[in-house]
Amino acid sequence: MEKFRRLLAGPWVPPYLGKAPYLWLLSLNFFVWKFFYVRPDPLEVGLLLLSVLVFVPMYFASYWLRNRRAVPVLLATVALGVAWAPHNFGASTFFIFACAMCAALERPRQAYLAIGLILGGAALMAALRGLPLSFLLPTLAVGAPVGIASVMDARVRRSAQLLLRKQEEVEHIARIAERERISRDLHDLLGHTLSLIAIKAELAGRLLERDTAATAKEIKDIETTARHALAEVRSAVTGYRQTGxxxxxxxxRAALAAxxxxxxxxxxxxxxxxxxxxxxxxxxxxxxxxxxxxxxxxxxxxxxxxxxxxxxxxxxxxxxxxxxxxxxxxxxxxxxxxxxxxxxxxxxxxxxxxxxxxxxxxxxxxxx
Missing domain, CATH: 3.30.565.10 (Histidine kinase-like ATPase, C-terminal domain)
Structure with a gap:
């Protein structure tokens, strides 16, 4: 039950597509045009509503499926068009939707071939069954550009997503390189400075009882070196350090002399x-x-x-x-x-x- 509730909550289409896919469902109103001049048959209306209820979930699923997984949905949409074409010229809508679903085929050659097969099949069926131009013309005139535009748009979106992933990889590599640079610089800074401080501290310890003035000088040098190291570490972390x-x-020379x-x-x-x-x-x-x-x-x-x-x-x-x-x-x-x-x-x-x-x-x- 919880899974079903989450499914109803959506999103039903990828968020980056916006609201347009929901509006495209309004093209199903082509089925209603017939009833402006033909009295509706209750059975036909019931079957039409059932077909729409079957089609809408397949339509939303087509946005999430790719390649072979999208083929059953595509074929089912064409089958709905074939079933309704002899009875309602609004069936051209199913063929147009099927052409748009070809964008789920990521290989352009396969996608364009599928569009050709769908439109060719619709034309052949119209010729064999003697279907009116009110069915054939919308199918061919709208299905071809909609299908081609959908395939091209999908390719552009996939290219943009691939480019975004490449940029993220480059940024990740750059961050790793920057961390390595900071690691090297900190090693150079602290290794040298701490060695110098250790030597001076050892020297100050030896001079402590013999020469208090020299001891004070060495301790002062340790303080100066530590402050200088702190400033250099801060500069290195911000990435602006340049050493002459x-x-x-x-x-x-001073460190070696010590x-x-x-x-x-x-x-x-x-x-x-x-x-x-x-x-x-x-x-x-x-x-x-x-x-x-x-x-x-x-x-x-x-x-x-x-x-x-x-x-x-x-x-x-x-x-x-x-x-x-x-x-x-x-x-x-x-x-x-x-x-x-x-x-x-x-x-x-x-x-x-x-x-x-x-x-x-x-x-x-x-x-x-």
């Missing part, structure tokens, strides 16, 4: 695209973070130069080579660096010898 290479190089690592930098002066500069800055940050965490190095070398149409960046240290270089390469930091470099149209190579060496190649025209 010169600024990042200065921060790397860990007693000497930074030797050789940066060739040239105009660098903003995107390439940001990629290099984040790569330097990740490399310095790895040195602080794993290398136990005393020296770090950084060189940036232009070769032809490429920017070449070399970062290496003299520390302990990683025991499992493959695991290091699979880590979040280096994986994020590879993805960022690849997105800018460049490539990254990794060498583990006495220490760790990174080489980045970025095109001068890296797209934003």
């Amino acid at each position: 290479f010169a600024q990042e190089l200065a921060q790397a 860990a007693d690592v000497r930074l030797e930098a050789e940066v060739q002066p040239f105009a660098m695209p903003a995107t390439a500069e940001n990629v290099l800055a984040l790569a330097l940050r990740e490399a310095v973070t790895n040195i602080l965490r794993h290398a136990n190095a005393t020296r770090c070398q950084v060189s940036v130069r232009q070769e032809g149409g490429q920017i070449v960046c070399h970062i290496s240290d003299d520390g302990r080579a990683p025991v499992d270089g493959a695991a290091l390469a699979r880590g979040n930091g280096l994986r994020g660096m590879r993805e960022r470099v690849a997105a800018a149209g460049g490539r990254l190579t990794l060498h583990a010898e006495s220490g760790l060496a990174l080489e980045l190649y970025l095109p001068m025209g890296a797209a934003a």
Whole structure:
């Protein structure tokens, strides 16, 4: 009973079609025209009402069925037209509705073939049974354009729905890419900064009893670094962060100095695209973070130069080579660096010898 109540509540046609399908049912009044000049027969009127009661549910069902599932409804509608054609020229309405129902066949060739068969069958029946033009002309003159228009409209709607799904997929992929970008950036930001804070906190602990002034300085640096990290995290989440290479190089020098690592930098002066500069800055940050965490190095070398149409960046240290270089390469930091470099149209190579060496190649025209 509840299911029947929900069925009556509707919707009986897809909501995006609006109210028009309900209005099209008014064309069934063609059956009444005969009775303006012929006295109604009670049996005929009763059968006509029964036919309408059978047809209306099939009509609404045709909007929800597709392809083979729609064929029985289509054939039943044609059968009603064939049954009524000898008795009432309003039967042309059933053939017109059948032509419109062909839109449920998603392959255009099949839909147009079905329209042709319906109209051809109606014409053949009219010729064999000697039916009047009042039946044949409306069937052919209205059925053909209505059927073709319905098929074309259905194709347009299906194309629009497919395009909408594609757009939703693109938006979903874009959201995933944005989450990955934020994840990489947060890893680069927090990994580097927290390593620096940990080193400075350890140094402050060692200096606490020997040099209170130096301890206070280190604690002040920790506070400044934490505030700076908080600002960068906020900026990264909003997607507007751009890191300058010169600024990042200065921060790397300070961070390495706190860990007693000497930074030797050789940066060739040239105009660098903003995107390439940001990629290099984040790569330097990740490399310095790895040195602080794993290398136990005393020296770090950084060189940036232009070769032809490429920017070449070399970062290496003299520390302990990683025991499992493959695991290091699979880590979040280096994986994020590879993805960022690849997105800018460049490539990254990794060498583990006495220490760790990174080489980045970025095109001068890296797209934003």
